[in-house]
Structure formats: C-alpha cells, structure tokens
Amino acid sequence: MENKRNSQTIAEYIKNWSRKHSLFIMAYGTGCGAIEIPATLTSRYDAERLGIRGAATPRQADVLLITGYLATKTLKRVIRVYEQMQDPKYVIAFGSCTINGGMYYDSYNTINVLEKYIPVDVYINGCMPRPEAVIAGFQQLQDKIARGEADNGTRYKENLEWYRANQHRVIKNWRMPDYNW
Amino acid sequence: MLEKEQKLLEILKSAFQVEGKVIRNRRVEIWDHKEMVPAILLMVKTQLGYKHLNHITCIDWLEEGKFQLVYTVFSHTDKLTLFVKTKIDRDPAIMPNIDDIWDQANTYERELREMYGIEFPGLVGDQEFILEDWDEMPPMRRDFKTDVYAEKTFFAQPGREDAQDVRETITKRSGEEIPEFAKKYSRD
Numbered sequence: 001m002e003n004k005r006n007s008q009t010i011a012e013y014i015k016n017w018s019r020k021h022s023l024f025i026m027a028y029g030t031g032c033g034a035i036e037i038p039a040t041l042t043s044r045y046d047a048e049r050l051g052i053r054g055a056a057t058p059r060q061a062d063v064l065l066i067t068g069y070l071a072t073k074t075l076k077r078v079i080r081v082y083e084q085m086q087d088p089k090y091v092i093a094f095g096s097c098t099i100n101g102g103m104y105y106d107s108y109n110t111i112n113v114l115e116k117y118i119p120v121d122v123y124i125n126g127c128m129p130r131p132e133a134v135i136a137g138f139q140q141l142q143d144k145i146a147r148g149e150a151d152n153g154t155r156y157k158e159n160l161e162w163y164r165a166n167q168h169r170v171i172k173n174w175r176m177p178d179y180n181w
Numbered sequence: 182m183l184e185k186e187q188k189l190l191e192i193l194k195s196a197f198q199v200e201g202k203v204i205r206n207r208r209v210e211i212w213d214h215k216e217m218v219p220a221i222l223l224m225v226k227t228q229l230g231y232k233h234l235n236h237i238t239c240i241d242w243l244e245e246g247k248f249q250l251v252y253t254v255f256s257h258t259d260k261l262t263l264f265v266k267t268k269i270d271r272d273p274a275i276m277p278n279i280d281d282i283w284d285q286a287n288t289y290e291r292e293l294r295e296m297y298g299i300e301f302p303g304l305v306g307d308q309e310f311i312l313e314d315w316d317e318m319p320p321m322r323r324d325f326k327t328d329v330y331a332e333k334t335f336f337a338q339p340g341r342e343d344a345q346d347v348r349e350t351i352t353k354r355s356g357e358e359i360p361e362f363a364k365k366y367s368r369d
Contacts, residue, residue, distance in 0.1 A: 073313050100338035106328035108320050109312070112335040169334060173314040 008148050019062075019088060020145040021051040023138065026061035028081060031068020033094040033128045045131040052138055058084035063141070066120075068128070069097035069110045072170050075117060079167060082118050083179050087153040090121045090145075092137055095128055102127060116166045119152035182206075185259055192229065197221055210264035215250075218267050219277050222252060226282060231256045231263055237289040239297050243323040246271045248299060252279075274299040296321035 008016070029037060040047045041054065055061040058081045070078065082091070093114050096102035101112035114120055121144060124137035144150045156163060168174060186203040193199055193211055199221070201211030213221060225231040235253040242249060245268075252265040269276055278301040280287040290301045295310045298319035309315075318325045346368045352359050359367065 076313070101331075101335070105337075106331045108317075108325070108327045108330045108334075112331070113338050116336045166336075171314070172316065 012148060016146050016148050020142040023050075023052045023063050023090075023141070024055035024061050025052060025063040025065055026058060026081060026085070027054045027056060028064070028078075029067050030070055030074045030078065031066075031095070031097065033065075033067030036094075036128055036131055036134055037065065037067065040131040040134045045135060047131075047135055047138065050135070050138060050142070058082075059086055061085055062088065063090045063092060065092050065094065066098050066114055067094045069095075069102065069104050070114060071109050072111060073109070075111055075167075076171050076176070079118065079171075080176060082156075085153075088145075088150065089153045090141055090150055091118055091152065092122045092124065092141060093120045094124050094134075095126060097127075099123055099125065111170060117163065117170070119156050119163075121150055121152055185261060189229070189259070189261060189263065193221070193225075196224065204264075207260060208262050208264070210266060212266040212268075215267045215269050215276055218250075218252065218265060219279050219282065221265055222254065222279055223282050225254060225263060225265075229256065230258045231261075233257060234283040234286060235262070237286060237293065239293050239299065239321075241271075241297070241321070241323045242268070243271075248274055248297060250276060250293075250299075269299070276301055278303045280304065295319065298322065 025037075029035075039045060041052070047053075052063075062085075064078070064082055064085060066078065082089070093099070097104060097110070098114040098120070101107075101110065104110040105112055111117065122137050122141045124133050126133055129137070141150065183203055183206065186207070186209050189209055190201050190203060190211070193201060197213065197217060197220070199211045199213045199217070201209065203209055211221070231254040233255040235255050236251075238251040238253070240249040240251070247268045248271055249266060249268050254263050254265065255261070256263070267276075274297065276290075276293075276299055278286075278290065280290060280301075287304070287306060290299075290304050291306045291310045293299045294301060294304065295308075295312060295315075296319055312320070317330065320327065320330075348359060348363060349367060
C-alpha cells in the first residue's frame with residue numbers, strides 16, 4: 001500500500017525526517033557562487049528556518065556545496081573534504097560551471113563535469129543561481145532525503161575505482177591519504 | 182603641458198640613448214635591448230625616484246617569435262608612470278633577473294617563468310608557483326591550445342539532441358531572412 005512513508009519502515013521514516021530537517025553545510029566556497037551563501041543563510045532569505053546552517057569542519061557537515069567553477073587545484077581539496085565527511089553526505093552543485101564547464105569549458109585549469117569526480121545529488125542551474133533557486137535546490141534535496149533516495153555516500157564507496165580513475169586523470173601527482181570509512 | 186614627461190624622456194635619452202615617447206599626460210614609455218633594462222631600472226630607482234615597481238607584464242608576439250616584457254614603475258614624487266619595454270626571443274626566452282633591485286620582482290618573475298617559460302638566471306624560488314603538477318607547455322604561451330588540452334584532460338558534457346540554432350529558429354518563426362553578415366555563423 002502506497003502511503004506517505006513511501007514503503008519505508010517507521011524507523012527509516014523518522015530517521016529521514018530528522019535528517020532532512022538538519023542539513024549542516026560545509027563552510028567551504030569554491031568559485032564565485034560562494035557569495036550567494038551568506039545571502040541565503042542570513043535574515044533576508046533565512047535558510048535556517050529549513051534547518052540549513054553552516055558547519056565548521058567536514059566531520060560535522062552533511063552537505064558539501066560546490067559553488068561554481070572548480071579549478072583542478074581546488075578539486076583536490078574538494079575530494080579530500082568530501083572523503084572526510086561522514087555518512088550521510090550530500091553534494092549540491094551550483095551553476096552551469098559544474099554541469100558542463102560553463103564559460104570555462106575550454107579552460108586548461110577548470111574541470112567541466114563535476115559528476116565524473118564526486119557524486120552529485122542536486123544540480124542548481126543558473127550563472128549564478130539566486131538565493132531563491134538555492135533554497136529550491138535544498139528543498140529538492142530534502143524531498144530526496146525524505147524518499148530515502150539520497151545515498152550517494154554509499155554509491156561513491158561502491159564505485160570508488162571508477163571515481164579514482166577519473167580523479168587521477170586530473171590530479172597527476174596523487175599524494176592523498178586513504179580513508180577506511 | 183607635458184613638461185615633466187618631456188623632461189624625464191630627455192634625461193633617459195641622454196643617459197642611455199633609448200627610444201621612447203610620451204604616451205599622454207603622466208605616461209611615458211621607453212624601449213631598449215634586454216641587457217640595458219636592469220641598468221635603466223636601477224638608475225630610475227636610485228636617481229630619479231621611481232621607487233615603486235607596479236608590475237612586470239609579458240606579451241606574446243607569436244608571429245614575430247618574440248616576447249615583450251613591460252616593466253611598469255611609478256614615482257610618488259613626480260606622479261609619473263614609466264613603462265620600460267623590451268623584446269626578447271621566444272626560444273630560448275632568457276631575461277636578466279632584477280630581484281636584487283626590487284624584492285617583489287621575484288614573485289612576478291616566478292609567475293612569468295611558470296606561465297610563459299621565461300628563464301631568469303639566478304632566480305631563487307620554487308619552480309612550482311600557481312599551477313600544480315603541470316607537465317605541459319607553459320599555458321599562457323599563445324601556441325598552447327587550451328581547448329585541445331581541455332578536451333583531452335576533462336570530460337565534455339554531450340549537448341542536448343534537441344538543441345536548436347537560436348538565430349535560425351527565430352528567423353523561421355518570424356519569417357525573416359538571415360542577414361548576409363550573420364550567415365557565416367549559421368550551423369549549416
């Protein structure tokens with residue numbers, strides 16, 4: 001029988017409900033889109049009423065925002081941050097640069113398709129997305145969590161070799177720690 | 182008008198036999214061989230009061246096979262900006278090091294070494310400056326094909342199959358002709 005719980009057990013339903021209402025975002029801005037985050041979080045758009053707020057370290061955070069273009073140097077740091085985050089972890093990608101490279105599609109130092117390097121839950125298009133669009137993206141992520149479909153942390157672990165192969169294409173001199181999640 | 186500028190140009194011309202001109206109010210440029218540039222810069226710094234090195238810029242003249250280096254210096258007493266220009270060979274690109282005149286020149290020269298492959302003999306500093314693990318041709322050289330490199334290294338997002346040529350779609354809808362000058366931009 002289909003119901004609001006979408007065939008989840010009571011425990012899963014409660015778990016997902018509480019997760020979706022406390023999204024702590026990693027205080028890490030890449031590219032130009034980071035300037036939209038203060039506007040989203042502060043009093044005018046007030047994302048905190050949806051449970052969205054900042055977290056200081058990767059281990060405290062649930063959501064990693066990739067706000068705009070990603071240089072190859074930054075990708076290295078992003079991968080380290082993403083691997084240090086604990087499950088459940090979600091990635092929201094901002095702007096056209098993370099989708100197809102945007103205006104930097106032929107640049108020698110920015111990656112084009114973010115999804116090839118880390119799994120992405122929600123894309124927000126625009127260059128740059130306004131805070132309304134950012135909040136809409138967060139709500140989409142919340143819906144996904146409530147349906148129990150946001151399990152990209154597991155997907156990353158299962159397909160680690162594929163992701164690693166793509167990452168090695170960009171980061172030639174690999175001096176990164178291995179994590180045993 | 183332009184008395185300060187003309188006077189500076191006269192001093193430099195008599196001291197070094199350089200060529201030069203007054204560009205406009207508060208802008209003077211001179212050009213000379215690369216061996217003379219450190220001497221000119223030392224002289225304008227110590228004797229004429231051009232104590233502020235604004236910038237070292239490189240321009241790639243690929244067709245001539247030359248790099249042009251522009252040293253921009255500023256005088257806080259005269260309020261004049263002086264451009265010292267020189268052209269060096271592209272291959273091998275070697276330029277005298279001036280970081281004993283201005284310490285901050287070290288940063289600019291390291292950037293030029295990384296981005297254009299210009300060697301400065303005696304330059305101290307890590308070979309790696311901004312780029313990480315770069316093993317290709319210096320990327321700011323004009324013969325470095327950045328789109329080819331991007332295609333080789335990164336993944337391209339396939340375009341939408343229903344993507345339309347904006348100009349043609351609009352002209353078809355409105356029944357207008359595409360103007361002659363715009364036809365070369367059409368897809369077919």
